[in-house]
Amino acid sequence: MSVINVFVRNLLRLDHPGQLVLFVTNRCNCRCEMCFNAANVFDGHPASDLNLEAIGKMAQSLYPLPQLLLSGGEPFLRSDISEIISSFYSSAGTRQFSIPTNGTQPKRIVSACEATLSSYPDIVLNINLSLDHVGEEHNRLRGLSGCYERVCETYAQLDGLRVKYAGLSVNISTIITEHTVECADDIIAGIRARFKPNYHAIGILRSNYAAPVPEAFLHTLAGKIDLDVLEKRSFNALPLLGRVVSAVGSIMKKRYVKSLRERRRCFTCLAGKKIIVVTADGRLMPCEPLWLEEGVRQCTNENRYLMAHLEEYDYDVRSALASERAKSVKSYVTEKKCWCSYVCAIQNGIFYSPRAYPLILLEMLRR
Secondary structure (H helix, E strand, O other), X not given: OOHHHHHHHHHOOOOOOOEEEEEOOOOOOOOOOOOOOHHHHOOOOOXXXXXXXXXXHHHHHOOOOOEEEEEOOOHHHOOOHHHHHHHHHHHHOOOEEEEEEOOOOHHHHHHHHHHHHHXXXXXXXXXXXXXXXXXXXXXXXXXXOOHHHHHHHHHHHHHHHHHHOOOXXXXXXXXXXXXXXXXXXXXXXXXXXXXXXXXXXXXXXXXXXXXXXXXXXXXXXXXXXXXXXXXHHHHHHOOOOHHHHHHHHHHHHHHHHHXXXXXXXXXXXXXXXXXXXXXXXXXXXXXXXXXXXXXXXXXXXXXXXXXXXXXXXXXXXXXXXXXXXXHHHHHHHHOOOOOOOOHHHHHHHHHXXXXXXXXXXXXXXXX
């Protein structure tokens, strides 16, 4: 079954998730200054990772699921990433997989990619390397000596795999902060001089900002936020993104900046419906902000918008989403009682809202 086939089948099910963000671990070998999951990652006693049996049950309950993002922590500190992908491929029909990584485990990353792509050559596998600076400054930002050098090693090995597997997309994600915005042009130029990723995503540190974002700062950032496709031919192999990737990126940017500027939700949010989050300890959440960002929750309780403890449903996500508690949380989101600048939700609201498709077409025609 192709990516498009799974996507269309999912689109016809209005209240069935199209994207799962699965936190496979809270363990991480970096201590990044900008870590959005620091409360869990920096905990001295992180929760045990969900086992393959529990993950397999989730996959069985989610067919058809077009998109899976494996997050953390550092996902590749687990040795069974290829097995997790296999489970969702076989049971959920998933064909597009994305894995953000600090890139410090070159041997394990390359091994997992090789095993996955040799078994399932029809998938799209996005490996998103985090790179926020070059050289020693990147090591400082990541809190790990030798981090930049290991990212370089991982990229070099994955670059070779791209020749062999058309479905592999090797990408770079760069986060610009208030401290690096003035030298952002130099950072971006330095990265692109050293690497040739399939695409280079540039964003800002996700934050709801307790106070309004200074207009001058926002104006400067708006010029930096982008998703630049460097190896355009490679996207011939990426059905879900394909030629629309730049158009979707442009629409995302506009809605992201507008939400920050107006401090309200300026995009279609389908959190809890078309995008869901499962934490490393098996909690079902509508999105990351209502779990991790106190400013979005407007309370200190990170379980305020918990939809379910999946263990209570034997990891049947569909059943958990049908619970009264889950319905209540979904209604809260639908009624626009919260706002954020969560990029995954913005993208999801574009992909899974047919009324956004004319906007994508218009944006493509402008290019």
